Amino acid sequence: MKVGHDHFRSIWVESGEVRIIDQTQLPHKLVIKSLETLDEAAAAIRDMWVRGAPLIGATAAYGVAIAMRSDPSDVGLNRARDVLTATRPTAVNLRWALQEMVPQLATFEPPDRYERAMKRAGEISEQDVATNSAIGDHGLELIRALAERKPGPVNILTHCNAGWLATVDWGTATAPIYKAHHAGIPVHVWIDETRPRNQGAHLTAWEMASHGIPHALIVDNAGGHLMQHGEVDLVITGTDRTTATGDVCNKIGTYLKALAAHDNGVPFYVALPSPTIDWQARDGVSEIPIENRSGDEVSFVQGKFADGSVGQLRISPENTPTHNPAFDVTPARLVTGLITERGIASASAEGLAALFPEMAAS
Amino acid sequence: MKVGHDHFRSIWVESGEVRIIDQTQLPHKLVIKSLETLDEAAAAIRDMWVRGAPLIGATAAYGVAIAMRSDPSDVGLNRARDVLTATRPTAVNLRWALQEMVPQLATFEPPDRYERAMKRAGEISEQDVATNSAIGDHGLELIRALAERKPGPVNILTHCNAGWLATVDWGTATAPIYKAHHAGIPVHVWIDETRPRNQGAHLTAWEMASHGIPHALIVDNAGGHLMQHGEVDLVITGTDRTTATGDVCNKIGTYLKALAAHDNGVPFYVALPSPTIDWQARDGVSEIPIENRSGDEVSFVQGKFADGSVGQLRISPENTPTHNPAFDVTPARLVTGLITERGIASASAEGLAALFPEMAAS
Numbered sequence: 001m002k003v004g005h006d007h008f009r010s011i012w013v014e015s016g017e018v019r020i021i022d023q024t025q026l027p028h029k030l031v032i033k034s035l036e037t038l039d040e041a042a043a044a045i046r047d048m049w050v051r052g053a054p055l056i057g058a059t060a061a062y063g064v065a066i067a068m069r070s071d072p073s074d075v076g077l078n079r080a081r082d083v084l085t086a087t088r089p090t091a092v093n094l095r096w097a098l099q100e101m102v103p104q105l106a107t108f109e110p111p112d113r114y115e116r117a118m119k120r121a122g123e124i125s126e127q128d129v130a131t132n133s134a135i136g137d138h139g140l141e142l143i144r145a146l147a148e149r150k151p152g153p154v155n156i157l158t159h160c161n162a163g164w165l166a167t168v169d170w171g172t173a174t175a176p177i178y179k180a181h182h183a184g185i186p187v188h189v190w191i192d193e194t195r196p197r198n199q200g201a202h203l204t205a206w207e208m209a210s211h212g213i214p215h216a217l218i219v220d221n222a223g224g225h226l227m228q229h230g231e232v233d234l235v236i237t238g239t240d241r242t243t244a245t246g247d248v249c250n251k252i253g254t255y256l257k258a259l260a261a262h263d264n265g266v267p268f269y270v271a272l273p274s275p276t277i278d279w280q281a282r283d284g285v286s287e288i289p290i291e292n293r294s295g296d297e298v299s300f301v302q303g304k305f306a307d308g309s310v311g312q313l314r315i316s317p318e319n320t321p322t323h324n325p326a327f328d329v330t331p332a333r334l335v336t337g338l339i340t341e342r343g344i345a346s347a348s349a350e351g352l353a354a355l356f357p358e359m360a361a362s
Numbered sequence: 363m364k365v366g367h368d369h370f371r372s373i374w375v376e377s378g379e380v381r382i383i384d385q386t387q388l389p390h391k392l393v394i395k396s397l398e399t400l401d402e403a404a405a406a407i408r409d410m411w412v413r414g415a416p417l418i419g420a421t422a423a424y425g426v427a428i429a430m431r432s433d434p435s436d437v438g439l440n441r442a443r444d445v446l447t448a449t450r451p452t453a454v455n456l457r458w459a460l461q462e463m464v465p466q467l468a469t470f471e472p473p474d475r476y477e478r479a480m481k482r483a484g485e486i487s488e489q490d491v492a493t494n495s496a497i498g499d500h501g502l503e504l505i506r507a508l509a510e511r512k513p514g515p516v517n518i519l520t521h522c523n524a525g526w527l528a529t530v531d532w533g534t535a536t537a538p539i540y541k542a543h544h545a546g547i548p549v550h551v552w553i554d555e556t557r558p559r560n561q562g563a564h565l566t567a568w569e570m571a572s573h574g575i576p577h578a579l580i581v582d583n584a585g586g587h588l589m590q591h592g593e594v595d596l597v598i599t600g601t602d603r604t605t606a607t608g609d610v611c612n613k614i615g616t617y618l619k620a621l622a623a624h625d626n627g628v629p630f631y632v633a634l635p636s637p638t639i640d641w642q643a644r645d646g647v648s649e650i651p652i653e654n655r656s657g658d659e660v661s662f663v664q665g666k667f668a669d670g671s672v673g674q675l676r677i678s679p680e681n682t683p684t685h686n687p688a689f690d691v692t693p694a695r696l697v698t699g700l701i702t703e704r705g706i707a708s709a710s711a712e713g714l715a716a717l718f719p720e721m722a723a724s
Contacts, residue, residue: 253583
């Protein structure tokens, strides 16, 4: 999407180089980095210069390609797989992308591997863009219908960053918003700051400002009050993992917004590419393990100091114990619908099976 | 309550001086200030060295007394009232305390006013301590009953700071917790950080650590997940204003926790001194105006830098629009009970009227 007058993706090839945005510097600095070696690609994932499942997958795919430029041997190919796998051991999309790349490349002669790998990584990236664009088209119709029922902008609340920075382009939760904006439908986005890592304040706020979409940043505590007073017409979030029954595992705090939406009759939609559906899982709360992350994410907050430098400060007393679950599960009963690349499904086994019969049949 | 081995109150008289804790420096520094002039007392309230309705009231009462030491004339008395009223124009307890002090003092001869004022301010403070202690005694029985039903500590979640730092001693939401701890009942407190001003991270975490009560700091997003997994036995919050029907206006985000408690069968109690009941209000969501505070509270976070100094950093892009409602209303249907100094009432007109017939009759 746009950053001022320029169209950006979160990963792209320019002058033969793979380039990314160092997202750890956002929103305070737009730093573009070229990934020239396997180690740089691994660092980009491990140190979270890139984040978001689809973008991690695309970066891993390009990482394999970059490795093939300097060492296209079988040893080099296996080393690329091992180094990249180790960067984020639990990232499902990372493993998926490596599985898409490595076995197929092994069937080609080493001199052909770099070119083949770049082509395949490009295809993976384009596929992500097409998927998110389709999600946007389906979600757009929801926003259009809301716009026809009331004057003024459609107020959309979102949590965390399921934006283009988390994918290759469009984003998932943000794709319908961008599409509505492009269609001339007035939208206004309430952005949850999304503690502890503040992806809303850091990334979604920057995306919306960069693309020129009206928005306001709110604390995570505010959404319920806004819904009580008719200030939210629609909630759209992303998801890390969705059960075959429509339970949604997403960034911590999503469940609280879903409860408030339900209590106030506000439609609550989740945007997702179908690969994030876990067709084996039936009960999100009991079956999906929730990662507990470092308590430093709770005790410290990152931002920009008065002198312009970026760093952290401590908000709590020294040695305060913390607990930091990173995700929560929103039961399907609180989800109005799931916006997928094939259309909108009810959040239920039946709804998902109707759109993806070939997956649900297993 | 305790700070290490010493027993503290939030305001006290020592060597003839009125002393307070400068709460803007907590949790990073314990700074005690003597209030020696009317202007210092006014600054203490206006600049939020003290906060919390009961403590603001007590500080205003002592502020009048301090003013009487240097100018006990009628002019001096009226000036004290005017200067203190202007510090926090919307604080109900501030006006109440001044009404308790000024008209009565005016009936005494100027030479007697300082002594009378100090005595009356002391009575107001002691009354607050007694009220909160009684709230604690009633709430203790809830915690005792929960402790008898399960092994291990009773896990209590609280939002914001309704602790001794917000009152003269004991606190409101924290009084049952302190009483349970003193009674040897094992408790563990989940502390919401309470964005945007982080009173949980700054003040409640410091209170619990200072008194030696087991606790953990969590982000405001985490409570729903904890309740889904049986990690919360009881929620207790404070309230700024409670309707005659039991709707609770409290720090923004309280409503979201009440929804999660309701969804998971977790008891949700609100602790309150009866003067915070607004006997005229019947519908909190429609009748209670919600203060929208400066957006800088959303954009900036306060804490301690690596060099030990206390300051702020910016979390959002420059010029990001913000919206900052400071309170929300939790409908009575989500509140299990109201813990008052006279006992526990159901959150309903009938429940409150049964405990306070003389107030409800009007």
